[in-house]
Amino acid sequence: MSCSRRDFLKDAAGAAFVSSLPLSAFVILTTDEAKAAVAEASVRWGFLVDTNKCTGCGMCVKACKNENEIPYDAPVTRTWVERYVVTKDGTTHIDSPDGGRDGFTSDKIRDEEIDPDNIAKAFFVPKLCNQCENPACVQVCPVGATYKTEDGVVLVDREWCIGCGYCIMACPYGVRFFHPEHKVADKCNFCYHRITKGMMPACVDSCAFGARRLANLRDPNDPVTKIITTERVAVLKDEYGTKPHVFYLGLDNNVR
Amino acid sequence: MTEDTIVHGVEWTVKELFVYPNEFIYWSIQIVMYPYMTGLVAGAFVLSSLYHVFGQKDLKEIAQFSLVFSLALLPVAALPLLLHLQQPLRAMEPLLTPHFTSAIAAFGIVFTVYGLIVVSEIWFVYREYFVHQLEILKGVPGFWNAQRRIAYKVLTFGAKDVSESAVKVDHKAAKILAGVGIPVACFLHGYAGFIFGSVKANALWMSPLMPVIFIMSAVVSGIALCMLTYIVIMEFQAFRLRQKGGVAQAGETKGAEIDVISKATRYLLGFLVAAISLELLDLIFRGYTAMKSWDILRSVMYGKDFINIFVLQYTLGNLVPFVLLLLPGRTIKRTVLALLLVLFGVFMMRWNVVIGGQAFSLSFSGYMHYHIPVIPHSLETFKEGVFGALTVIATPFLLFWLINKFVPSLRRDIGEA
Amino acid sequence: MKRHVLHPLWVAIGVVGLILFARLFMVPDDFGVHGDSFTYNYHRLGNVEEWKNFPVKYQGTATCLECHKDNTRTHRRAPHKRVQCENCHGPAGNHPDDVEYLPLNKERAMCLRCHADLDYPESNARSNLPAIVDRHHKRRRECVSCHNPHDPREDVE
Numbered sequence: 085m086s087c088s089r090r091d092f093l094k095d096a097a098g099a100a101f102v103s104s105l106p107l108s109a110f111v112i113l114t115t116d117e118a119k120a121a122v123a124e125a126s127v128r129w130g131f132l133v134d135t136n137k138c139t140g141c142g143m144c145v146k147a148c149k150n151e152n153e154i155p156y157d158a159p160v161t162r163t164w165v166e167r168y169v170v171t172k173d174g175t176t177h178i179d180s181p182d183g184g185r186d187g188f189t190s191d192k193i194r195d196e197e198i199d200p201d202n203i204a205k206a207f208f209v210p211k212l213c214n215q216c217e218n219p220a221c222v223q224v225c226p227v228g229a230t231y232k233t234e235d236g237v238v239l240v241d242r243e244w245c246i247g248c249g250y251c252i253m254a255c256p257y258g259v260r261f262f263h264p265e266h267k268v269a270d271k272c273n274f275c276y277h278r279i280t281k282g283m284m285p286a287c288v289d290s291c292a293f294g295a296r297r298l299a300n301l302r303d304p305n306d307p308v309t310k311i312i313t314t315e316r317v318a319v320l321k322d323e324y325g326t327k328p329h330v331f332y333l334g335l336d337n338n339v340r
Numbered sequence: 341m342t343e344d345t346i347v348h349g350v351e352w353t354v355k356e357l358f359v360y361p362n363e364f365i366y367w368s369i370q371i372v373m374y375p376y377m378t379g380l381v382a383g384a385f386v387l388s389s390l391y392h393v394f395g396q397k398d399l400k401e402i403a404q405f406s407l408v409f410s411l412a413l414l415p416v417a418a419l420p421l422l423l424h425l426q427q428p429l430r431a432m433e434p435l436l437t438p439h440f441t442s443a444i445a446a447f448g449i450v451f452t453v454y455g456l457i458v459v460s461e462i463w464f465v466y467r468e469y470f471v472h473q474l475e476i477l478k479g480v481p482g483f484w485n486a487q488r489r490i491a492y493k494v495l496t497f498g499a500k501d502v503s504e505s506a507v508k509v510d511h512k513a514a515k516i517l518a519g520v521g522i523p524v525a526c527f528l529h530g531y532a533g534f535i536f537g538s539v540k541a542n543a544l545w546m547s548p549l550m551p552v553i554f555i556m557s558a559v560v561s562g563i564a565l566c567m568l569t570y571i572v573i574m575e576f577q578a579f580r581l582r583q584k585g586g587v588a589q590a591g592e593t594k595g596a597e598i599d600v601i602s603k604a605t606r607y608l609l610g611f612l613v614a615a616i617s618l619e620l621l622d623l624i625f626r627g628y629t630a631m632k633s634w635d636i637l638r639s640v641m642y643g644k645d646f647i648n649i650f651v652l653q654y655t656l657g658n659l660v661p662f663v664l665l666l667l668p669g670r671t672i673k674r675t676v677l678a679l680l681l682v683l684f685g686v687f688m689m690r691w692n693v694v695i696g697g698q699a700f701s702l703s704f705s706g707y708m709h710y711h712i713p714v715i716p717h718s719l720e721t722f723k724e725g726v727f728g729a730l731t732v733i734a735t736p737f738l739l740f741w742l743i744n745k746f747v748p749s750l751r752r753d754i755g756e757a
Numbered sequence: 758m759k760r761h762v763l764h765p766l767w768v769a770i771g772v773v774g775l776i777l778f779a780r781l782f783m784v785p786d787d788f789g790v791h792g793d794s795f796t797y798n799y800h801r802l803g804n805v806e807e808w809k810n811f812p813v814k815y816q817g818t819a820t821c822l823e824c825h826k827d828n829t830r831t832h833r834r835a836p837h838k839r840v841q842c843e844n845c846h847g848p849a850g851n852h853p854d855d856v857e858y859l860p861l862n863k864e865r866a867m868c869l870r871c872h873a874d875l876d877y878p879e880s881n882a883r884s885n886l887p888a889i890v891d892r893h894h895k896r897r898r899e900c901v902s903c904h905n906p907h908d909p910r911e912d913v914e
Contacts, residue, residue, distance in 0.1 A: 139882045141870040151814045164361045183361035187870030200876035222797050226444035227433040231800035241804040247426020249366045256541035258360035258702045262348040267426040277811035292839040340703035441796045460765035499761030
């Protein structure tokens with residue numbers, strides 16, 4: 085029976101070699117490195133959107149496109165504004181023409197006229213990447229091209245992304261897209277290149293109404309963090325367990 | 341916007357009502373083709389293993405054929421992905437830096453392991469034949485014969501011992517590989533189901549049943565394709581023989597053997613019942629629990645996709661072939677029709693999952709319609725259009741024809757167990 | 758002693774060896790788990806710095822103040838004070854080093870973003886803003902031909 089033992093050894097050796105491949109993908113951390121990684125970072129970025137203040141001017145969308153080099157005419161955007169018009173009969177009309185890039189200058193929603201006397205409430209909801217604590221998009225990336233930084237921002241490595249689109253399908257909020265020029269996945273990163281220099285994201289600076297604000301959730305003296313921790317705020321779609329870090333004031337039940 | 345800076349998906353997506361700005365049908369026809377092709381791979385291998393492992397002697401001929409066909413299908417399973425990737429030149433990265441929390445990362449490893457198993461098994465089954473071919477070709481003049489001699493020399497890998505004990509070892513090894521290969525083949529396709537089933541963001545895909553449904557229907561499609569191709573080839577050979585006015589001698593082709601077909605059909609029906617049961621279970625559960633997504637899902641499944649799901653997939657693709665195969669007096673012709681319908685049904689299942697899952701917006705307040713590009717006007721509309729799909733379908737047959745020249749899978753005198 | 762059984766094993770080992778060898782060349786050295794989670798922190802470390810170095814386009818109103826004192830001061834005391842200069846004047850970038858004049862957007866559409874009357878209830882933030890019905894108010898003329906954007910309380914002659 086030496087033959088079958090050899091066959092078995094062959095299979096076992098093959099399996100051992102093949103399983104060594106994933107192990108070589110790991111970096112072994114030293115004890116100090118591991119401790120440092122677990123220790124609290126001093127910065128954890130968050131965001132506060134106040135829908136009571138948003139007028140739907142769309143300057144944020146335009147500023148984002150300019151700042152982050154997303155082609156203006158392309159039907160994709162790192163941030164967008166949605167308009168909700170709830171009529172007295174309970175119907176909710178929602179639109180976001182070009183993501184709100186040129187503002188909302190017409191009261192028609194997809195060519196439908198809505199009688200102003202019939203409107204119960206109307207409001208605007210800006211949306212952007214939630215920089216989740218448990219980002220589903222990062223979990224599903226097959227090659228480690230997207231990841232979470234230690235200050236909580238989710239970034240995409242343009243040199244490594246293979247463009248499979250799994251992260252785009254996995255995001256419950258629809259914030260990801262394929263960049264039409266770079267041909268890799270892209271999304272809002274809180275203007276990481278600005279916030280790490282002490283500046284505000286482009287959308288925050290461009291908002292004349294203070295509807296968008298950045299927060300360092302680890303800084304108890306941050307005025308925005310104070311609002312998030314002391315006032316009543318909500319997040320989008322928390323049922324997915326992603327733990328989003330964009331908080332909303334004035335979020336309505338009709339918001340999708 | 342120039343041709344090559346068009347947003348991926350915008351050319352074949354039509355939005356209706358409220359859809360998030362960044363939503364398009366990103367996973368289009370090639371992502372339908374991919375699970376379809378890996379399903380055929382898995383099914384073909386399982387069929388072959390039914391003979392090698394479980395000793396189902398009636399399946400011997402079709403088993404030989406389906407093993408080699410499984411190999412011809414394997415590179416083609418990777419082809420849809422290469423056509424879909426926005427950065428195809430980086431296709432090796434899942435092998436280099438696999439992020440194992442992603443089901444897609446499993447692809448590189450499983451694909452490689454499975455390929456090694458299939459190639460190894462074929463080697464063990466045909467090694468005796470390769471050695472004999474080398475002896476036959478010794479000293480035979482001619483350029484192509486010299487090429488074939490080289491090819492067989494390489495294929496024997498220096499193992500020229502064809503004594504009875506050596507060949508016995510070959511068969512034992514083939515049997516073990518066939519056994520080991522079954523779970524790997526199941527994993528190859530099961531993980532494709534996991535890719536969809538684990539996406540919590542997609543209300544249609546998210547289901548623990550998805551990997552199992554995919555495996556069951558994969559085996560169905562694999563068996564169906566092997567049976568169909570086997571029938572076509574055998575009947576064609578018999579037709580050619582009759583044309584020459586010859587009579588089938590012992591060992592020569594007599595056309596597709598009805599016993600083989602019957603046996604394989606029984607397995608096909610078994611897996612078909614399993615696949616349908618699970619799919620119906622999923623549907624019933626969704627309707628019963630009526631989660632937040634149920635309203636939009638219902639409007640998609642019973643509304644705009646009703647024909648795709650209930651007429652094309654369930655009726656034409658499942659119910660009709662089921663009846664055709666069970667009615668008494670089953671003929672080869674009727675079997676062929678049933679097999680074609682089964683293959684179509686499994687394709688529609690993949691379509692309804694992939695495209696159906698993107699037919700509604702994440703907002704649950706809008707729809708997306710898929711208009712597959714037919715006449716390509718750019719590289720992208722070729723790759724993700726009808727012609728890209730046809731390329732993927734045609735390639736395994738081309739590869740099989742090529743491989744068959746060196747590894748004859750249709751001869752009855754090779755590869756005794 | 759049927760050694761030929763091991764031949765496929767050698768091939769398998771060869772393939773795996775090739776992949777491991779390829780990793781030495783094709784995977785950047787700083788690729789790994791940089792954090793406490795393989796799930797969320799597996800990446801190429803150098804990419805973080807690359808994103809930090811992404812060029813900044815909008816410089817902010819404080820930067821405009823450094824040179825354009827008059828307009829900025831007027832603007833800061835007027836109703837548009839919270840509208841940053843670059844919203845209408847475009848991102849400054851390296852101005853004036855690379856471009857002398859920023860492309861100023863004087864189009865009617867710019868102003869209509871806030872001032873188009875959508876007739877929404879009081880609860881909507883727009884109801885705090887003066888608004889016009891586009892087709893009823895001086896159609897097709899640029900708003901700035903009458904209104905001073907730096908101080909819209911003033912009329913421009």
